[in-house]
Amino acid sequence: MLLEIKNLHANIEGREILKGIDLKVNSGEVHAIMGPNGSGKSTLAQVLAGREEYKVTQGEVFYNGKNLLELAPEDRAREGLFLAFQYPVEIPGVSNTNLLKTALNEIRKYNGLEELDAMEFLALIKQKMKLVDLDQSLLSRSVNEGFSGGEKKRNEIFQMAVLEPKLSILDETDSGLDIDALRIVANGVNKLKSKDNATIVVTHYQRLLNYIIPDFVHVLYNGKIVKSGGKKLALELEEKGYDWVKEEKEYA
């Protein structure tokens, strides 16, 4: 098993957001986590990536045989966990290339691999850029600075392509994208999919799931997974809306 979350509780500034999450993800699987705004989807993604502002109060997370919660954020990344941010951060003065080269080489070093030299690195990123149809001029520009919404999201998937994670968490990567950008992003994710890695797609809308076909769909509501099923569940949600789940939950 690649990821196992057991009874995970987390809060921010004393406010409990996650109230007992259980989830199992195996290599080769695609999981979709859906849910209304404020249900805790992004919190779950941030907690898994190691954001310090969130305090885990209960529960355990095992990733690739390790206790994930004991690892620093950078070590989680080096162990192959990747978060595509809902709001990618703009970092003026740091070029995209510099970020990626530093990241890739730190990850390689951690895993006992040799660092790539400038030529090898360039060859790699040229190949990966094609996946997300990213303009080469964006490489030398500051990270996400002045990028359009679509460019930012494509840049996240591009980073994912270069870093080749075992577990990717896409946090609302579809939000705000037009249909072309959505296709490009989904296409990139699909091409990177293999039997050795897994993807968790966090989304509010079913739309993305027309392009990235999930093996499992989970509905997160009020800090808990209240319903799990196959890809049909996503369609059902689209049809009936989240109120259907909320009501079911409240009457239960």
Next chain:
Amino acid sequence: MSEFRNMKELYIEEFKKFESSLNGESSAPVHKLRKEAIANFSGLDFPDTKNEEWKYTSIAPLLKYNFKPSYEKKNIAKENLEKFLFDRHEYNLLVFVNGHFDEKLSSVKNLPGGVIAGSLTTAIRENSPVIKEHFGKYADHKNQIFTALSTAYVKDGAFVYVPDGKIAEDPIHILFLTDTGSEQILSQPRNLFVVGKNSVVTIIEHYSAVTPGIYFTNAVTEIFAGENSAVDHIKLQEESKKAFHIARMEVDQERASNFSSHAISLGAELSRNDYNTRFNNEGGECTLNGLFLLEGSQHFDVHTLIDHAKPHCSSHEHYKGILDDKSRGVFNGKVIVRKDAQKTNAFQENNNIILSDEALVNTKPQLEIFADDVKCSHGATIGQLDKDSMFYLKSRGISEEAARTILIHAFASDVILSIKVKAVKDYIEEILSKRFNN
């Protein structure tokens, strides 16, 4: 050790000794100026923090020492220079040791005919008409006590003269080294750069120490940028961490001249910098950029004044500070737009990053605008390294330390990138990397 003396009395009394060290040069017209200046010095007091201009900077620590003026040349080995050079085939290099020009260590290789880059002593001795016309004209020794001290003891410093219509491609690197030995010395380089009509020059003032001792550098630089000239000035202050550095730069800009200053401050326990520029005619452009990097108990103060005395001039000022430990930074940026200086553009910004709980910055923009058709803006920020950016970098596998280094570099980058001399840029980048990569 001799008895401790009050600093003012010491330098008034020492003046006779200085005069006798001049060996007959005291007949030069400059000597009249020296005498005026020592009289002014006697009548002025060292500023305390009740003085608005010195509110955040106490010079009390400086006054605790009896720094001895340095009269003698001191020889240092050529190997000592190596680490201060920006690249191996150094352009034009002028070396000063304890304020005295060292001809053997200097070399002027590539300057167009007529351009002079050498010592002020020589220019004074040769009765250069440039001295007569410009020396002491821009730096006020009547009201500023440190400038009065500099003028009273004026002896040597860098002298650069670019006649009309000359383009100096290679920068002039001026290295001011202090070698203290057992004495605590006062070194007072006095610089004059005069750039003629349509001329172009790049000058680097570089302050450093051979050994990390306690000393006092009191530097005054006067710059005249002639009509339609372009003067690029870089100052790299990497004095000993125990040193005192007081500096004044006065710039006089003629019609359509372009002056830019890049001041990188890394050294000194206490440093105070007054950088003043004045547009004397229309169409001028002025850039004042700066970066100060402080740690330990370092104290840095920069006061700038951009005087828009004439219409149709533009000024851009951007200072950035990075402060760690218990260091303290002071930025005071004054811009005056005088009544008939219409169509002025003046932009000013000061951004600071505080890396510790105990570091402190005082920042004060001062805009005094008397014209009505102008575009002026100013802004100041003080903050920490951005948490979201830190997390973003770490989430990509980058260590906390590397992420810090990357973000500090990024913060400083626009000031560093505005330096046009690549070798200097690389030299500063390397210092930054070393400082934050341990």
